[in-house]
Amino acid sequence: MVSISVKLRRIRVTAFSGRDYGIDLSITLARGDTEMSLTRHTVIDYPDMTTEHILSDIKKAARNIKIELNDRPLEPSSIKVVIEDEDATKQAIISFLKELDARIQQLKAKKIVDGYVSLVNAITATKLDMP
Numbered sequence: 244m245v246s247i248s249v250k251l252r253r254i255r256v257t258a259f260s261g262r263d264y265g266i267d268l269s270i271t272l273a274r275g276d277t278e279m280s281l282t283r284h285t286v287i288d289y290p291d292m293t294t295e296h297i298l299s300d301i302k303k304a305a306r307n308i309k310i311e312l313n314d315r316p317l318e319p320s321s322i323k324v325v326i327e328d329e330d331a332t333k334q335a336i337i338s339f340l341k342e343l344d345a346r347i348q349q350l351k352a353k354k355i356v357d358g359y360v361s362l363v364n365a366i367t368a369t370k371l372d373m374p
């Protein structure tokens with residue numbers, strides 16, 4: 244089994260759906276000098292559980308990067324993905340999702356149109372940059 248290390252660089256909201264109160268996330272990862280992005284639509288019901296799903300998606304995506312060992316491609320099942328500083332990354336994602344969830348709850352509570360657009364803009368402008 245071969246271990247590879249990936250680092251979360253950024254998560255940003257690319258779209259918001261008023262229908263299901265879901266968000267589209269663009270997740271940027273780095274493995275050495277190589278960066279890759281993945282997108283994910285999610286509804287934030289439970290930030291802790293959603294974070295676990297995001298980390299799982301990150302590991303699946305990183306596992307599918309073509310890796311060769313001795314000029315032979317490795318099977319994705321033989322690759323173990325390790326997220327750098329996983330505990331801190333997990334806590335940062337949870338905080339990010341809780342902030343987003345609070346903004347979405349404000350939006351759900353809106354009974355009048357006044358301020359609706361600014362709340363949607365605040366949601367879509369939310370991002371998490373990792374050091």
